[in-house]
Amino acid sequence: MKRYxxxxxxxxxxxxxxxxxxxxxxxxxxxxVAAEFCENYDGYVFNHNEALLYEWIEEYEPELFxxxxxxxxxxxxxxxxxxxxxxxxxxxxxxxxxxxxxxGMDYFAEKFNININDIxxxxxxxxxxxxxxxxxxxxxxxxxxxxxxxxxTHSASGEVLDNKVIEWQGFNDSKVFVFKSYRYNxxxxxxxxxxxxxxxxxxxxxxxxxxxxxxxxxxGPSRIDMERIAQYQKEQKELGIEVFHSTPEQFFADxxxxxxxxxxxxxxxxxxxxxCYTSQVxxxxxxxxxxxxxxxxxxxxxxAVANGLLPEYPKQDFLSAWKSLLFCQFHDILPGSSVQxxxxxxxxxxxxxxxxxxxxxxxxxxxxxxGQKRPKEGELPILVYNPHPYKIEGVVECEYxxxxxxxxxxxxxxxxxxxxxxxxxxxxxxxxxxxxxNLPMDWSKKVVFKAxxxxxxxxxxxxxxxxxxxxxxxxxxxxNGYFTLDNGSMRVAINANTGLIDxxxxxxxxxxxAGGAKILAVVDNVDPxxxxxxxxxxxxxxxxxxxxxxxxRISAVNADELAPIRVVxxxxxxxILEAVFEYNESAACVRYTIPKEGTQIxxxxxxxxxxxxxxxxxxxxxxxxxxxxxxxxxYGREKMRTDGNEAVAQSWVMLDDGKQALTLxxxxxxxxxxxxxxxxxxxxxxxxxxxxxxxxxxxxxxxxLTPRIDLGERLFDFYLDAGDLADRxxxxxxxxxxxxxxxxxxxxxxxxxxxxxxxxxxxDNRSIELVTxxxxxxxxxxxxxxxxNLDSVQxxxxxxxxxxxxxxLEMKPFEILTLCADKETGKVxxxxxxx
Numbered sequence: 001m002k003r004y005x006x007x008x009x010x011x012x013x014x015x016x017x018x019x020x021x022x023x024x025x026x027x028x029x030x031x032x033v034a035a036e037f038c039e040n041y042d043g044y045v046f047n048h049n050e051a052l053l054y055e056w057i058e059e060y061e062p063e064l065f066x067x068x069x070x071x072x073x074x075x076x077x078x079x080x081x082x083x084x085x086x087x088x089x090x091x092x093x094x095x096x097x098x099x100x101x102x103x104g105m106d107y108f109a110e111k112f113n114i115n116i117n118d119i120x121x122x123x124x125x126x127x128x129x130x131x132x133x134x135x136x137x138x139x140x141x142x143x144x145x146x147x148x149x150x151x152x153t154h155s156a157s158g159e160v161l162d163n164k165v166i167e168w169q170g171f172n173d174s175k176v177f178v179f180k181s182y183r184y185n186x187x188x189x190x191x192x193x194x195x196x197x198x199x200x201x202x203x204x205x206x207x208x209x210x211x212x213x214x215x216x217x218x219x220g221p222s223r224i225d226m227e228r229i230a231q232y233q234k235e236q237k238e239l240g241i242e243v244f245h246s247t248p249e250q251f252f253a254d255x256x257x258x259x260x261x262x263x264x265x266x267x268x269x270x271x272x273x274x275x276c277y278t279s280q281v282x283x284x285x286x287x288x289x290x291x292x293x294x295x296x297x298x299x300x301x302x303x304a305v306a307n308g309l310l311p312e313y314p315k316q317d318f319l320s321a322w323k324s325l326l327f328c329q330f331h332d333i334l335p336g337s338s339v340q341x342x343x344x345x346x347x348x349x350x351x352x353x354x355x356x357x358x359x360x361x362x363x364x365x366x367x368x369x370x371g372q373k374r375p376k377e378g379e380l381p382i383l384v385y386n387p388h389p390y391k392i393e394g395v396v397e398c399e400y401x402x403x404x405x406x407x408x409x410x411x412x413x414x415x416x417x418x419x420x421x422x423x424x425x426x427x428x429x430x431x432x433x434x435x436x437x438n439l440p441m442d443w444s445k446k447v448v449f450k451a452x453x454x455x456x457x458x459x460x461x462x463x464x465x466x467x468x469x470x471x472x473x474x475x476x477x478x479x480n481g482y483f484t485l486d487n488g489s490m491r492v493a494i495n496a497n498t499g500l501i502d503x504x505x506x507x508x509x510x511x512x513x514a515g516g517a518k519i520l521a522v523v524d525n526v527d528p529x530x531x532x533x534x535x536x537x538x539x540x541x542x543x544x545x546x547x548x549x550x551x552x553r554i555s556a557v558n559a560d561e562l563a564p565i566r567v568v569x570x571x572x573x574x575x576i577l578e579a580v581f582e583y584n585e586s587a588a589c590v591r592y593t594i595p596k597e598g599t600q601i602x603x604x605x606x607x608x609x610x611x612x613x614x615x616x617x618x619x620x621x622x623x624x625x626x627x628x629x630x631x632x633x634x635y636g637r638e639k640m641r642t643d644g645n646e647a648v649a650q651s652w653v654m655l656d657d658g659k660q661a662l663t664l665x666x667x668x669x670x671x672x673x674x675x676x677x678x679x680x681x682x683x684x685x686x687x688x689x690x691x692x693x694x695x696x697x698x699x700x701x702x703x704x705l706t707p708r709i710d711l712g713e714r715l716f717d718f719y720l721d722a723g724d725l726a727d728r729x730x731x732x733x734x735x736x737x738x739x740x741x742x743x744x745x746x747x748x749x750x751x752x753x754x755x756x757x758x759x760x761x762x763x764d765n766r767s768i769e770l771v772t773x774x775x776x777x778x779x780x781x782x783x784x785x786x787x788x789n790l791d792s793v794q795x796x797x798x799x800x801x802x803x804x805x806x807x808x809l810e811m812k813p814f815e816i817l818t819l820c821a822d823k824e825t826g827k828v829x830x831x832x833x834x835x
Contacts, residue, residue: 001199001202001203001204001205001206001207001208001241002206002207002240002241002242003206003207003208003241003242003244003254004195004199004208004209004210004236004241004242004243004244005207005208005209005210005244005246005247005250005251005254006195006210006212006229006243006244006245006246007047007209007210007211007212007246007247007248007251008044008045008046008047008212008213008220008221008245009046009047009048009080009125009184009185009211009212009213009215009220010030010034010046010048010185010213010214010215010218010219010220010221011125011126011184011185011213011215011216011218012026012027012030012050012053012215012216012217012218013126013216013217013330013332014027014050014052014053014085014327014330015330015332015333015338015342015345015346016216016332016337016338016339016342016690017217017338017339017690018217018339018342019339019341019342019345020342020345023056024056024060026217026218027053027056027057027218028056028057028060028061028064029218030218030219030220031048031053031057031061031064031068032061032064033220033221034046034048034077034220034221035064035067035068035071035077037220037221037226038071038076038077039071039076041226043244043245044076044221044226044245045075045076045077045078045245045246045247046071046076046077046078046220046221047078047080047247047248048077048078048079048080049079049080049081049082049083049086049104049123050081050083050084050085050086050104051082051083051084051085051103051104051107051108052084052085052326052327053085054068054107054108054111055107058111069111069112072112072114073112073113078247079108079112079114079119080119080121080123080247080248080249081104081119081121081122081123081124081248082101082104082105082108082116082119082122083100083101083104083122083123083124084099084100084101084103084104084107084323084326084327085100085104085326085327085329085330086123086124086125086126086127086330086331087100087124087127087326087329087330087331087334088127088128088276088329088330088331088333088334088335089124089127089128089129089130089131089134089331090127090128090129090130090131090268090270090276090277090648090670091277091284091287091329091334091335091648091650091670092287092291092329092334092634093291093634093650094133094137094634094635094636094771094787094816095291095295095635095771095772095785096291096325096326096329096634097133097134097137097634097635098137098141098785098833098834099322099325099326100326100329101122101137101138101141101833101834102141102833102834102835103319103322103323103326105119105141105834116142116834117142118249119142119143119249120142120143120144120145120248120249120252121143121144121145121146121147121248121249121252122138122141122143122145122146122147122176123146123147123248124146124147124148124331125147125148125149125181125184125211126149126150126184126331127148127150127331128150128272128273128276128331128335128529129150129151129268129269129270129271129272129273129648130148130150130268130269130270131268131633131634131636131638131648132168132170132171132266132267132268132269132633132636132638133170133171133633133634133635133636133638134146134170134634135168135169135170135171135174135175135176136170136171136172136174136635136636136814136815136816137634137635137816137833138174138176139170139174139175139176140174140816140818140832140833141833141834142832142834143176144176144177144252145176145177145178145179145248145249145252146168146176146177146178146179147178147179147181147211147248148178148179148180148181148269149180149181149182149183149184150269150272150273151269151270151271151272152272157265157267159263159265161180161269162180162181162182162201163179163180163181163182163198163201163202164179164180164261164262164263165177165178165179165180165205165255165259165261165262166178166179166180166261166262166263166264166265167261167263167264167265168265168269169264169265169266170636171635171636171813171814171815172812172813172814172815172816173812177252177255177256177261178269179209179251179252180269181198181209181210181211182197182198182201183211184211184215185211185212185213185214185215185216185219186211186212186213186214186215186225187214188214188219188222188224188225189222189224189225189228190225191212191213191222191225191228191229192225192228192229192232194210194212195210195212195229195232196232198210198211199241205255205259206258206259207251207254207255207258207259209246209251209255212225212229229243267638268633268638270648271534271641271645271646271647271648273335273337273529273530273531274530274533274534274535274645274646274648274671275336275524275527275528275529275530275531275533275646275685275687276335276336276337276528276529276530277335277646277647277648277670277671277672277682278336278615278669278670278671278682278683278684278685279335279336279337279528279529279685279687279709279710280335280336280338280343280528280709280710281336281668281669281683281684281710281714282343282347282710282714283328283333283334283336283343283346283347283350284334284336284668284669284670285667285668285715286328286347286350286351286354286668287325287328287329287334287350287668288650288651288667288668288740289354289667289668289740290321290324290325290350290353290354290357291325292740292741293354293357293358293361294318294321294322294325294353294357295741295771295772296361296387296741297318297357297360297361297364298318298772298773298774299387299456299760299770299772299773300361300364300365300368300385300387301313301314301318301360301361301363301364302760302773302774302775302782303364303368303456303457303757303759303760303773303802304363304364304367304368304757305775306760306782306802306803306823307367307368307757307758307802309364309367309368309370309754309757310363310364310367313774313775314360315775317356317360318360318774320353320356321352321353321356321357321360322353323353324349324350324352324353324354324356325350325353327346327349328346328349328350328353333346335529336528336685336709337528337529337690338689338690339689339690340689340707343689343709361744365385365744365746367757368383368385368457368458368757369383369458369748369750369751370750370751370753370754370755370756370757371752371753371754371755371756371757372460372750372751372752372756373460373752374752375462375749376462378464378465379421379462379463379464380400380402380462380463380465380747381460381461381462381463381747381748381749381750382396382398382400382420382447382460382461382462382463382745382746382747383458383459383460383461383745383746383748383750384396384398384451384453384458384459384460384461384743384744384745385457385458385743385744385745386453386454386455386456386457386459386743387456387741387743387744388455388456388734388737388738388741388770389455389456389759389760389761389762389763389770390455390734390762390763390764390766391452391453391454391455391762392452392453392455392738392743393450393451393452393453394450394451394453394738394743395448395449395450395451395573395574395595396448396449396450396451396453396461396743396745397446397447397448397742397745398446398447398745398746398747399435399436399444399445399446399747400418400444400445400446400447400463400747401443401444401445401747402416402442402443402444402445402465404443405441405442405443406441406442406443406467409467409469410469412469412470413440413441413442413470414442414467414468414469414470415432415442415467415468415469415470415471415472416432416442416445416465416466416467416468417431417432417465417466417468417472418430418432418445418447418449418463418464418465418466419463419464419465419466420447420449420451420461420462420463421461421462421463421464422451422452422459422460422461423459423460423461428449428450428451428461429449429450429572429573430447430448430449430450430571430572430573431447431448431449431569431570431571431572431573431574432445432446432447432448432571433446433447433448433569433571433576434446434568434569442467447463448571448573448574449461449573450573450597453743454759455759455761455762455763456759456760456761456762457756457757457758457759458756458757463747472571474567474569474570474575475570476567476570476575478496478565481495481496481497482494482495482496482502483496483565483567483577485575485594487595487596487597487598489506489507489597489598489599490504490505490506490507490595490598490599490601491503491504491505492504492505492592492594492601494565494577494579494592495514496565497545498515498544498545499545499564499565499579499580499581499590500514500515500516500517500518501515501516501517501592501601502514502515502516504516504601504720504722506599506721506722506723507723509660509722510623511622511623511660511662511722512620512621512622512623512662513621513622513623514621515619515621516619516620516621517590517592517603517618517619517620518542518543518618518619519542519543519581519583519588519590519605519607519616519617519618519619519683520539520541520542520543520616520617520618520619520680521539521540521541521542521543521583521584521611521614521615521616522536522537522538522539522540522614522615522616522617523536523538523539523540523613523614523615524536524613524614524615524685524686524687525613525687526613526687526688526691526699526700526706527687527688527691527692527693527699528685528687528688528689528690528691528709529692530646531692531693532693534645534646535643535644535645535646535673536615536617536646536673536682537644537645537673540614541583541584542583543581543582543583543586543587543588544581544582544583545564545565545579545580545581546564546580546581546582546587547564548561548562548563548564549561550564550580550582551563551564551580554580554582554587554589554608555580555589562580564579564580564581565577565578565579565580566578568591572596573595573596574593574594574595574596575593575594575596576591576592576593576594577591577592577594578590578591579591579592583611584610584611585610585611586607586608586609586610586611587607587608588605588606588607588608589605589606590603590604590605590606591603591604591605591606599721599722599723600719600720600721600735601719601720601721602717602718602719603618603717603718603719603720604715604716604717604718605618605683605715605716605717605718606713606714606715607683607684607713607714607715607716608712608713609684609686609710609711609712609713609714610711611686612686612708612711613686613687614685614686615682615683615684615685615686616682616683616684617673617680617681617682617683618680618681618683618716618718619678619679619680620662620664620678620679620680620681620720621677621678622655622662622677622678622679624655624656624657624660624662624676624677625657625676625677626642626676626677627642627655627656627657627676627677628642628655628656628657628658629641629642629647629653629654629655629674629676629679630649630653630654630656631647631648631649631650631652631653631654631672632649632650632651632652632653632733632736633649633650634650635787635814635816636814637789637791637814640653640674641674642674642675642676643675644673644674644675645673646671646672646673646682647671647672647673647674648670648671648672649670649672650670651665651666651667651736651740652664652665652666652732652733652736653666653672653674653679653681654728654729654732655674655676655679656725656728656729657725658725659724659725660722660723660724660725661722661723661724661725661728661729662679662720662721662722662728663720663721663722663728663732663735664679664681664718664719664720664721665718665719665721665732665735665736665739666681666716666717666718666719667716667717667718667739667740668716669681669682669683669716669718670682681718683714683716684709684710684714685709685710686708686709686710686711687708687709688700688706688707688708688709689707689708689709691706717739719735719739721735729790730766730767730790731766733767733769733789734766734767734769734789737769758801758802759801759802760773760782760800760801760802761773761784761798761799761800761801761802762798762799762801763796763797763798763799763809764796764797765794765795765796765809767788767789767790767794768786768787768788768789768794768796768809768811769786769787769788769789770784770785770786771785771786771787772784772785773785776820776831776835777835780822780823780824781820781821781822781823782820782821782823783818783819783820783831783835784798784818784819784820784821785816785817785818786798786809786811786816786817786818786819787814787815787816787817788811788812788813788814788815788817789814790813790814791813791814792813793810793811793812793813794809794810794811795808795809795810795811796808796809796811797809798819798828800821800826800828803821803822803823803826804826805821805825805826805827805828806828807819807828816833817830818830818831818832818833818835819831820835
């Protein structure tokens, strides 16, 4: 070794064992001390990332902030990383990662007048694993390097990683160099000992790197460590080793000039702390919903502004909503490893982002209602916005109010149904279902209908109300012990004695073994991280169909008994069966939504969880053996392990045998396991809050009740489908997008003024996803982010009716493509990821 780069930092968790107010205090204290050291020690440089912390300093200690600006200008304080904060690096969507970078970079460029192109090294020291999808995102954002500390010692393939430099290869021929440090911090007064340990592990390289500084609750440099490091520098110089304070960019520049990576990896950097894939499920579900609502609303708002329906795009409102999301993606919030008050605060912050987004979405939607014809007497208009750039044939749900409650007929309550017409007057397939309201009168209604929706604009439908003497009753009954539904392309058999799916056939081929959708109770512990385990495999029990008496009590009906499985909705669009299960003191209400056309089954679970130290998993035993298991990741998809231990994926998982496949879409479930035959989706863990194993000690105090994570009522949605592998692979991403970004349907009387808005754009290939549309930073165009969901080249025609232009797409496998469409000319050009 000839040169040893010392990178002083102070890892500050904005929240963890403490709330954000204390995090502000830790940031102020740490930055104040670091600034003093920068001023008083020649040659010393302090490195720090995370724009959020600088925002806090700017707001609460403006004088200190001005001092840091001066130090940055003088080169004594280095802005590293450039992200908004250090998020979890498994769960956020690809676009959320892009915004973590862009929001942070925009802040640093504005406040510190730095050239963001000079920041070449991304920093995520503390997150619990890193998805491979990050590589392409970072490379397109201008990064060449990355510093991490986890996985702790080994990669998923068994490679030893500590203190090595890795060439990490991602999707679309992307790559970055990764320095995997053993730790990111050093004990107070013991920095030299830790740095010497790091050095010895890198002696075979000409250039080495050591991270130091007290961390987690801040701290950074200390006077005793500075003095000891000065002595250490002198001692190492006598041995011919130059030891100096440095930055990540300086280290990697030196390394690239004189060294080669220690190894090459083409996989996600996994697995570590696998309990974090599931802990605090409400945070995870809120994250998924807000990610999708933000992108949905950006597309809708951009279309409204481009159509001239609104004067300007509300950038600051969107920025505030995005920051609510980004903050809650912090690596001790989203993984569920914080104290309970942090969870409560995060749910509040997610709600703030959701409320801001909802107001923007609603404003743009009603502007899109321009130019509609006057409804006929007695008809109720429904306007439906399709946020996707493709013409869609799908199911639309809408609640609506009659002008007044329908009078009783012969002293009995009537029942109205909707006759739904499209704009050409065609009668559509529809059915009425139970509305949200529980007023016992025929007034508030819900209709479900099959419709064709034009791309990225509003489609109009009209309801004609038809009054019946009574609600139609379903003729579907269990026969030979099964509720069997066969629509020609799909046949499903639900066992009337167990409430489980015993058969699921698509086009005559069986995909499940008996017992599908069973909820398993699995042995767990109090640790929300899952630090001491690699999976959750020991089944200790299962939810079983409740007795009629117990079903009545769980359902809170007046009768003494209620059938534990029964039809609750049935019509020409779909059938819904409801089954009630129990396990010890816990219960679950499961609804199966089975279409009259198509092959996708919806599975909704309303869980009442009361077990401690227990994980619940939803089991799907398939007919496959030794099959391939894969899942959606950030701007990509990846094969996952099939040893029965925990894996992490985003909106869907797929099991295939090379020819046939079964897919399972979720709306906020990230952990799962698979043995090559059975998929087990991880629902909840009832660990304790922030219960950290330490030196074999008893974790929880035994003289009191300790609050647990995810006790109580929780909701889950899954969507099961199967078929040929090529078909499932090509369609699962679009199906997931339709579920996560459903058409917005509102019943109201629209204005007749103005012209009908045009679609912003259309695509003729559903494998290419339009992620978002937003104004360019210079205001002269619109940014369109596209992603090829498949591992093959995809072509498409992008049409821009509003701008009078088009663009021929040819996208490489898993390519992220950012385009800019000029507002004046309509010309489309390739843009950078960060615009």
